[in-house]
Amino acid sequence: xxxxxxxxxxxxxxxxxxxxxxxxxxxxxxxxxxxxxxxxxxxxxxxxxxxxxxxxxxxxxxxxxxxxxxxxxxxxxxxxxxxxxxxxxxxxxxxxxxxxxxxxxxxxxxxxxxxxxxxxxxxxxxxxxxxxxxxxxxxxxxxxxxxxxxxxxxxxxxxxxxxxxxxxxxxxxxxxxxxxxxxxxxxxxxxxxxxxxxxxxxxxxxxxxxxxxxxxxxxxxxxxxxxxxxxxxxxxxxxxxxxxxxxxxxxxxxxxxxxxxxxxxxxxxxxxxxxxxxxxxxxxxxxxxxxxx
Numbered sequence: 001x002x003x004x005x006x007x008x009x010x011x012x013x014x015x016x017x018x019x020x021x022x023x024x025x026x027x028x029x030x031x032x033x034x035x036x037x038x039x040x041x042x043x044x045x046x047x048x049x050x051x052x053x054x055x056x057x058x059x060x061x062x063x064x065x066x067x068x069x070x071x072x073x074x075x076x077x078x079x080x081x082x083x084x085x086x087x088x089x090x091x092x093x094x095x096x097x098x099x100x101x102x103x104x105x106x107x108x109x110x111x112x113x114x115x116x117x118x119x120x121x122x123x124x125x126x127x128x129x130x131x132x133x134x135x136x137x138x139x140x141x142x143x144x145x146x147x148x149x150x151x152x153x154x155x156x157x158x159x160x161x162x163x164x165x166x167x168x169x170x171x172x173x174x175x176x177x178x179x180x181x182x183x184x185x186x187x188x189x190x191x192x193x194x195x196x197x198x199x200x201x202x203x204x205x206x207x208x209x210x211x212x213x214x215x216x217x218x219x220x221x222x223x224x225x226x227x228x229x230x231x232x233x234x235x236x237x238x239x240x241x242x243x244x245x246x247x248x249x250x251x252x253x254x255x256x257x258x259x260x261x262x263x264x265x266x267x268x269x270x271x272x273x274x275x276x277x278x279x280x281x282x283x284x285x286x287x288x289x290x291x292x293x
Contacts, residue, residue: 025253085125101188154235
């Protein structure tokens with residue numbers, strides 16, 4: 001049984017931890033509003049750009065002059081998974097869920113006989129993926145040196161991916177990242193990034209109904225828009241992971257604070273019982289000694 005001194009030390013230690021988790025919860029709650037606003041503000045632009053891409057792609061998707069980012073390499077044997085994780089921990093199961101989604105996608109592709117490699121953004125996804133796919137990690141992108149990764153980092157990642165694609169290192173790239181729903185829910189999602197996905201049926205039908213004249217021609221516009229589309233998608237993923245990190249961190253720290261409070265109550269009860277037992281023992285010894293005299 002632990003001594004009174006040990007119990008008191010554990011209580012003080014848990015109280016100190018509780019102060020830290022409470023402080024981190026408040027910091028995450030303060031940052032969450034800004035990160036959530038940035039993620040939600042970027043979604044309409046990304047959706048509208050996707051609609052424009054769908055309209056243009058419907059017109060030139062089958063032509064020989066279609067850009068390579070749209071037409072593809074003609075093969076889908078080599079797949080690159082771009083996995084976006086955080087650089088910091090203490091955010092619950094956020095990174096584990098993203099890594100799990102990436103591994104599920106990787107296993108499905110490997111089962112189909114595809115060659116799978118990884119492009120890892122953020123530190124927290126490296127170790128768990130390296131344990132299972134150490135020889136398949138193509139490259140890492142470090143965002144830990146930047147306080148808030150923004151469009152500059154997204155542009156650097158996109159440029160690197162496009163250069164790898166043009167160099168023939170992969171045929172298809174998939175972006176794996178969490179979509180922020182709320183502080184309690186961040187849903188991992190996998191979407192094709194390169195080549196730009198073909199337009200959906202409803203987009204094709206709406207594009208066919210509209211009569212639009214482009215100046216310059218569609219191919220020239222696509223040459224400019226396709227790299228911007230890739231950068232926008234990567235930027236959106238960085239904003240989503242930032243908001244998801246703060247939401248998950250706030251929830252995790254709130255749970256940790258509650259658990260610390262429950263542990264303090266249990267240790268306090270144990271301390272009081274041990275103290276009462278020690279006092280009772282001393283009284284019995286004093287009374288026994290007095291009676292012996």
